[in-house]
Amino acid sequence: MNKFTPLLAVVFFTSSIIFTGCKPSSSSTKTNPDFNRKVVFEDYGTYGRTVYFEDTDGDTWCYFDLLTIDNPEQLKLTVSAPMEEQCSTDTDLILITYNSLITSEVAGDGITSIQTIAKDFQREAMIYPSNGVAREPAPSLPDDSLLQIMTILNAALFGGNPAMVSLNLRSDNDELYGNIPYILDYLTSDKEFQNEDFMRANSATLFISYYALFSLDDLPDPSVDVPFPMAAQPVRSDIYADHPYQKLSTTETDPYPLNQIRVE
């Protein structure tokens, strides 16, 4: 023991006083409904619907929207490339799937609210063939510049702050209604960057980048007033209330059977 050991002991004691009370308690987290292990939604499977919107030229567009919940831990959001006038499986379609993690489920007023986050956001693209039988991966992933840009932007501006995104499901007369979380919901976790003004100012860039994911030649005219993507839409309930999900019969070879979806 050297001559300074007693001094270090005093200093350590001082440190202990300063740091006393550092030990955290987990009790406060138990009241946060955004994190729980309660399993409410158990009607597992893949659901599909069509969603229509009009662009600024008044042209009508449609896309397939699929929701897959196979367990209480994660869900998949899948959308097809938009197509003019009416949804159809007559031509090969690119589908893009985003996986998100479930953090909690809460039941109330006939609505199951599933909280999700997009930590380590995974994306996969595939071609849904017109014959609807043989699924194959897309020959090359579409340009994911938007995802990269948004991820970098989110990390730089918000420290990689993941947004908590609610999927609200309601069963009514054997039909399932749900809102439409979108990739932009997950990636911009700052309220200031989720407001309508921001979306209005940046919608053209976001839209063009987003459509680049689908490698489309013919793009809808960018507009903040259309529900594709939904992030620019301040009120979404009217849109998804008109489009219930149908439960689909999937197989290993055809996990996204678009041809079962009722075309409205």
Next chain:
Amino acid sequence: MKTSLLFCGLLTLAASLPTNVLADPIYADDFDAALPPVPDGIDTSLHTGVWLLSFTDVGVYESVDYDGNITRTEISATGRVYSVIAPTSVNDSETDTTTYDHSRPGALALSCLPFSSSDGGSKSLEDWSGSYEQVNYYYNPITDAETETGSLSIEINGAELEGRGVFRQHPAGFGGRFNANNLIAHSIGIRGIKISNNASVLENEDFETTISSSCFGAIQKTTVKEGEREVETVILPSHWQGTNEQIINPPYFDGYDFHAEIFSAQQGTTDSYTLILK
């Protein structure tokens, strides 16, 4: 009364000791030892500069299986880091120049701390002087709700600072609902001294260093899980020490200086991390 007088007297004695008395190399077991006194020539009128911090951060993780069995893991990190308080930068697009306003300091750069990546982002900081509170949060665009998850309070007196933070669960620290570790909460206490008026680590005439990070250092990390206790030394930021890299010379602090060496088995090279205050 006598005890408190003696205690205060010893504290005064500790504070008045010359630098070299406390300059014995400090290795991981003693990372909670007192910081050296503030070096001569430090400007106490501005907060911007490089700070040497001592901290203890204690976090609790939980993992739950499908049967509801909970496994708790407590991680305690005691260490020292170098951190920068940078001035506000102002860009003039017309002249393509950047000026720095040292009267408007930013927050301490603490991104290398053990749990900081699990705390998510913090709200932007207003102009401050003397103290600030930085609040962490997450946002739900569907419900338009912001949920605060904790905060870090920093108070500066001259060239010394103290800080305290308490953080609850945040999506950034979420691993999964079942069979995955989730950071439930952690709490940190910080003390620090300003060691340079220049708000940069690499471009700083006060230092000899090749380090450019604005937050780096080392911790002794104690993990307690199911009665098992494991102690290890970790260099910060943790990505400096990957899975194929190992510490060959344990990190230590010598007064204001820092030394560490990491060997990369994959590349067969040794990286030295050294900062010396001239």
